Amino acid sequence: MCDGETVLLRQLTEHDLGTMARWDADHELTGLMGETVRTESESRARFTKLLSDRNSLAMAIITQDGLLIGDIELTEIAWRSGDAELVVRIGDPEYRGRGMGSCAVRAMLEAAFERLNLARVYLRVCADNRRAIRCYLKCGFRREGVVRRKLGPSGDARRVVLMTIMRSDFARIEIAS
Ligand SMILES: CC(C)(COP(=O)(O)OP(=O)(O)OC[C@H]1O[C@@H](n2cnc3c(N)ncnc32)[C@H](O)[C@@H]1OP(=O)(O)O)[C@@H](O)C(=O)NCCC(=O)NCCS
Incomplete structure (x- = not known):
């Protein structure tokens, strides 16, 4: 299902924390995500919480050679309604x-709909993050609307696009491919 270079998802481990903390401290990357940089201890606390949270699924994105290049999460999983939020980053700009990224998103959607039996996955993306929006559209997400939100260290209001994909949309794309 990947139209570019293939990646794999695997469980995150304690060994990944150092690399993830480096990404958390990257101003350009956190800016793209509408987030604020984290200190190493904040990264560790978030990592520990994420791995023990029964309403989240966090995976490492690795190349076929096993190199860690990013991470991807389903968070805020609402087991009754079947909703979850997707967050993804390719940490190293070279990749x-x-x-x-599209390959990782498709793999996570497959896990969301076929393994976790969720009904809908949504995400929020800054409207100026054109590459991310293109990636999500390629994976079958639709735009639902735009809101203005104060994000990041400056606290400036940014336009944020809400995008969603339903299980039925994903099944249709899988059948077609
Ligand atoms: C967003 C992200 C996960 C996407 O993964 P990726 O591997 O870079 O994306 P892909 O290569 O699969 O797809 C990107 C698409 O956007 C297109 N693109 C790149 N720059 C673009 C731009 N400025 N405007 C419009 N489209 C653009 C690419 O051509 C490609 O489309 P195509 O396959 O039709 O040619 C990754 O770029 C990333 O982690 N970025 C930094 C963190 C981030 O922004 N996370 C998302 C927060 S919501």
């Missing part, structure tokens, strides 16, 4: 724009 962006090569189809790897």
Whole structure:
């Protein structure tokens, strides 16, 4: 299902924390995500919470050679309604724009709909993050609307696009491919 370079998802481990903490401290990357940089101890606390949270599924994105290049999460999983939020980042800029993010998103959607039996996955993305929006559209997400939100260290209001994909949309894309 990957139209670019293939990646794999695996469980996150304690060994990944150092690399993830480096990404958490990257101003450009956190800016793209509408987030604020984290200190190492904040990264560790978030990582520990994420791995023990029964309403989240967090995975490492690795190349076929096993190199860690990003992470991807389903968070805020609402087991009754079947909703969850998706968050993804390719940490190393060298690996962006090569189809790897789309490949990881598709693999996570497969897990969401076929393994976890969720009904809907949504995400929020800054409207100026054109590459991310293109990636999500390629994976079958639709735009639902735009809101203005104060994000990041400056606290400036940014336009944020809400996007969603339903299980039925994903099944249709899978059958077609
Ligand atoms: C968003 C992200 C996960 C996407 O993964 P990726 O591997 O870079 O994306 P892909 O290569 O699969 O797809 C990107 C698409 O956007 C297109 N694109 C790249 N720059 C673009 C731009 N400025 N405007 C419009 N489209 C653009 C690419 O051409 C490609 O489309 P195509 O396959 O039709 O040619 C990754 O770029 C990333 O982690 N970025 C930093 C963190 C981030 O922004 N996370 C998302 C927060 S919501």
